[in-house]
Amino acid sequence: MAKLIGYARVSTRDQSTDRQQTDLLAAGVRRDDLYVDHGVSGARASRPEFNRALDALIDGDTLVITTLDRLGRSTQNMLTFAEELRGRGAGLRVLNLGGGDVDTATPIGSMLFTIMAALAQMEHEIKRERITDSIKKRRDAGLDLGGRPRRITxxxxxxxxxxxxxxxxxxxxxxxxxxxxxxxxxxxxxxxx
Structure with a gap:
């Protein structure tokens, strides 16, 4: 019997996965089939609960995530991962992609996933450029960059x-x-x- 395997992730321990878990459960994922990583960056190759979720997938199952950024950072990695799932006979369903949910098991879903993965990577790179530019401008202006206050005078x-x-x-x-x-x-x- 095909199952829905849910995966939720937050990058820092301060963040909550409550909203993601609620959305995944509402999409039909059973609580026993829900895997959650706390304080794990999407850029990391090794994510313990993500790896457990993948191990739980068998032919006919579908991995369900709320948004693309829970999966990874680069378009190439996301597309390779989606192809790997297809090769294993498993699907990928993204709940909040382009206003609705997208299932890569369908041709239109696969196309939308590819386009949205490229857009997600572009958005990440633009955000990184803005942060780098902002830090450079603050540094050039001699402004405080934040961080820990100096304890030693x-x-x-x-x-x-x-x-x-x-x-x-x-x-x-x-x-x-x-x-x-x-x-x-x-x-x-x-x-x-």
């Missing part, structure tokens, strides 16, 4: 420099500040420039 780094000039080893001064030597040298260099 410039004054503490200057005092450590004085100790080193007085003969204390740089490694010991860096350890006393609670940072690596490389970080200490980088901070010291930024104060001198």
């Amino acid at each position: 410039d004054s503490q780094v200057r005092n450590a420099i004085r100790l080193i000039e007085g003969g204390e080893p740089a490694a010991q001064a860096a350890r006393d500040l609670g940072m690596s030597r490389a970080t200490f040298y980088r901070r010291a260099r930024s104060l001198v420039e």
Whole structure:
């Protein structure tokens, strides 16, 4: 008997798969056939629950996901994966693709999947370009990029420099500040420039 195997994924532990799970269950996936990865990037080749979902697929079964980005990042990987499923006699169903659900077992579904996979990759690459451009502009303007706040003040780094000039080893001064030597040298260099 053909089964629907559901897969949900979120990239960080803070995110919730509740909406994805609700949609998959509403599409007919049984709770026992639902596999969920928490805190796993779509760019990773190894996703434990995804691998278990694939192992559970047999001839005639269908893998059900909510959106294309749950599957992967690149068009080529998604198309290769869809072809691999077809070769195993399994289908792929994407619930929220182009306003409705798409089943790659049908010719029109296969075509739509190919087009939407290419668009999903393009969207990902455009987003990456925007982020890179934004970081470059903020850096060029001397603006804060966020990240962790500095715990060690410039004054503490200057005092450590004085100790080193007085003969204390740089490694010991860096350890006393609670940072690596490389970080200490980088901070010291930024104060001198």
